[in-house]
Amino acid sequence: MRNGVYAAISLAVAVIAATLALLLDGDSPSPTVTRPVTSTASPDLRPPIPIPARTPTPRASATPSPTPAPPPPPTPTPPSPGVLTLSPSSGVAVAPPAPERASEPPIPYETLDAAGEASTMGSYALITVADGVARSVETYEELRTESTIARLNVVDAGGESHAGRFDALAVGDLVEWRQVEDCWVRYEVTATPEPGARGATREFGVRWMTYAFTGCSGPIASDAPVTVDLGPLPDLGNPGLAYPIRHGPWQLVPKDWEGPIEESEDRRPPWRYDRAPLPSTTLFHARQLPYWRDPELSGPWTLQLAELESASPYQYGYRAAYGTTTGVEAFTVSASVAFLGGERTPVECESVCHETRVIAGRPARISYSPPNPFNPSIAPAMVRVYDPETEARYMVRETDHLLLGGRIDEVIAIARSLFEPEPDRPGVLRYGHVATLGTVAEPGSYAFLSGADASATAVDTFEGLRDGSATALLVHTSDVGGTAHRDRFDSLEAGDRFEWRRADDCWVRYRVTDVPPDPAGGGQRKLLGVQWETYAFTGCRSKIPVNAYASFDFNPLPNLGGTRLAVPVVHGPWQLVPEGWEGTSGVRTTTDRGSPGPSHESMYTGSGDLAVALAEPTQITSAFPEAWVFAGAYSGPLTDITSGSCARWNSAGGRPAVEICDTLRTVEYDALPASEEAGATVRETRTLGDRLALVTYSPPGPDHDPLLPVQVSVYDAATESIHEVFGYDPTLAGSNVDAVIEIARSLFRR
Structure with a gap:
């Protein structure tokens, strides 16, 4: 099929060319003959080094040079006629090109200082340390794998200083030493000079990561010109390589390469290979396996299997499988001793691409199917990462089910998370096993229950965690790492709050309702009565993964909302969504209570008894200024869907000062924007004692509105009513939230 298309295109181009030739009038111009010019100078046997061109520094003069006019924008080149445009059809999403970080030209050097000083301009030194003795490397082989210190003069071979560029290097950056196209080394920076270093040289700790070797071997030519590139450096392998390279423990070789290789x-042991599944597949037991690292997982993934991989009698690694709660494997993570050095991998990018990467500062190799209309099949994406510290090789491999769709970026993200774990925070305990039978028998396990008695069952869905089904928590007092936290759990009391978190868009905040006696069976389990208050729901639904990490946060929990809110949250009867949110939101339900009617603004009267609207009004008015006077009360329809009671006080000038309303809850989970007009108005969650609240105000800043009434809404679950306080007076309006909250608190002081 492909050959037929190309043949048709070639035929069409030939016909067009012949037609144009017949239409041309006049003789064809004579061909231009180019004669080679023979140089009389002696040939330079050294390989050419591309030295970046630099603009000479102009001499100082009394008259400044005129500013050159900016060049005209380039004229876009139209597509050539007859070119077949290929679009991806393999199902692998093509990410838009990321903006490239600005890269400056490589720095030219001309002398390798055998003394290791690099004290003259254009000189450098690469040093190896053996048995505490430092010396300059002497061979290309030493330069590639044994260099641990790089000393570079900040002035290059052309007399230009690059001190600022060297001082900007940080640990983890990559630099490249290059002599010719197939003779270069990339080093990772492991140490940098002290801040404020002065002098003509800079010294860095380095460790090799990648090199090309076919263009040089044996003693180093000390006077061979080289360049040092401070990056950023491109990944390798796509387009294909022209010569072999070594990248960590892997040797990538071009397809059909017949030249030299390493x-x-x-170093594989000769013993029999074994796999030994764990007797209990839980994260607590899995963390005991050699080289174990935890991936950061979101969505439905759960640990399905963890097993020891060994070459008897030596243990040397593990394999773990992750998948859906229904039992379908999505990907595996494995780690083992890197027995192979220079393992050969043919490189091509037709059906499967093999490319280099640097992941979390470590050499990595990726494999994936490129978008290609002539290659409809998708190979599972795979990432291998070498960890020099442990000399172990990690592999993340998508299974043949292709639940990740062959998308290499998703597999890279999982691999990166192995080496960039979330840091521990005081008061945040990590757990890893949901005890679906409610046994909670080992460290790191827990279960939310439908009650605190013997008939209670374990809640096994995310919906059950946040719809009121979970009314108790049975938790092991030791976390997934085996650390005991008995004192922490024993200090909890009714009214305390904590957060269970699976991900940034999947968590629930609970209030402790009571602390029953410890369950029978030992002092390593704690039982708590709980009631949900706030949750994020867009990142999880259906079954809870049995073996997946979750955390319990017993620290004071921050308020939510405003411009910082990134995902929708439900807080009691309210739902807040980020400004401009177009994703999933909670279910909106309406309760038929009260009679619809016109807004109370159009029916407000100055007569009425305050007791009709609020009980025990003296507890409220005692906090008001003496000049504020009661203006009236109303009981009945408040809006077209709510009814209730309101009372208002006016200031001495007759203007509204504060209004208090008591309404029955009629709308649940109606989405409210957490901010409006880019933060000019914000809504935030609060907790007032054992009640949930929502505040609306205009925060200080350039868009602050001093006339916006501060609104504090308090939900009383016992009566299923909402008490609202509106602060109109200039001493309250705008952003004096605390003063209006204090008025709201007084409503519940009985």
């Missing part, structure tokens, strides 16, 4: 080192 000999592989095979």
Whole structure:
């Protein structure tokens, strides 16, 4: 099919060319003959080094040079006629090109200082340390794998200083030493000079990561010009390589390469290979396996299997499978000793691409199916990462089910999370096993229950965690790492709050309702009565993964909302969504209570008894200024869907000062924007004692509105009513939230 398309295109181009030739009038111009010019100088046997061109520094003069006019914008080149445009059809999403970080030209050097000083301009030194003795490297082989210190003069071979560029290097950056196209080394910076270093040289700790070797071997030519590139450096492998390279423990070789390669080192033991599944697949037991690292998982993934991989009698690694709660494997993570050095991998990018990467500062190799209309099949995406510290090789491999769709970026993200774990925070305990039978028998396990008695069942869905089904928590007092937290759990009392978190868009905040006696069976379990208050729901639904990390946060929990809100949250009867949110929101339900009617603004009267609207009004008015006077009360329809009671006080000038309303809850989970007009108005969650609240105000800043009434709404679950306080007076309006909250608190002081 493809050959037929190309043949048709070639035929069409030939016909067009012949037609144009017949239409041309006049003779064809004579061909231009280019004669080679023979140089009389002696040939330079050294390989050419591309030295970046630099603009000479102009001499100082009394008259400044005129500013050159900016060049005209480039004229876009139209597509050539007859070119077949290929669009991806393999199902692999093509990410838009990321903006490239600005890269400056490589720095030219001309002398390798055998003394290791690099004290003259254009000189450098690469140093190895053996048995505490430092010396300059002497061979290309030493330069590639044994260099641990790089000393570079800040002035290059052309006399230009690059001190600022060297001082900007940080630990983890990559630099490249290059002599010719197939003779170069990339080093990772492991140490940098002290801040404020002065002098003509800079010294860095380095460790090799990648090199090309076919263009140089044996003693180093000390006077060979080289360049040092401070990055950023491109990944390799796509487009294909022209010569072999070594990247960590892997040797990437071009397809059909017949030239020299490095000999592989095979240190595999001769013993029999075994797999030993754990007796209990839980994260607590899995964390005991050699080289274990935890991936950061979101969505439905759960640990399905963890097993020890060994070459008897030595244990040397593990394999773990992750998948859906229904039992379908999505990907595996494995780690083992890197027995092979220079393992050969043919490189091509037709059906499967093999490319280099640097992931979390470590050499990595990726494999994936490129978008290609002539290659409809998708190979599972795979990432291998070498950890020099432990000399172990990690592999994340998508299974043949292709639940990740062959998308290499998703597999890279999982691999990166192995080496960038979330830091521990005081008061945040990590757990890893949901005890679906409610047994909670080992460290790191817990279960939310439908009650605190013997007939209670374990809640096994995310919906059950946040719809009131979960009324108790049975938790092991030791976390997934085996650390005991008995004192922390024993200090909890009714009214305390904590947060269970699976991900940034999947968590629930609970209030402790009571602390029953410890369950029978030992002092390593704690039982708590709980009631949900706030939750995020867009990141989880259906079954709870049995073996997946979750955390319990017993620290004071921050308020939510405003411009900082990133995902929808439900807080009691309210739902807040980020400004401009177009994603999933909670279910909106309406309760038929009260009679619809016109807004109370149009029916407000100056007569009425305050007791009709509020009980025990003296507890409220005692906090008001003496000049404020009661203006009236109303009981009945307040809006077209709510009814209730309101009372208002006016200031001495007759203007509204504060209004208090008591309404029955009629709308649940109606989405309210957490901010409006880019933060000119914000809504935030609050807790007032054992009640939930929502505040609306205009925060200080350039868009502050001093006339916006501060609104504090308090939900009383016992009566299923909402008490609202509106602060109109200039001493309250705008952003004096605390003063209006204090008025709201007084409503419940009985």
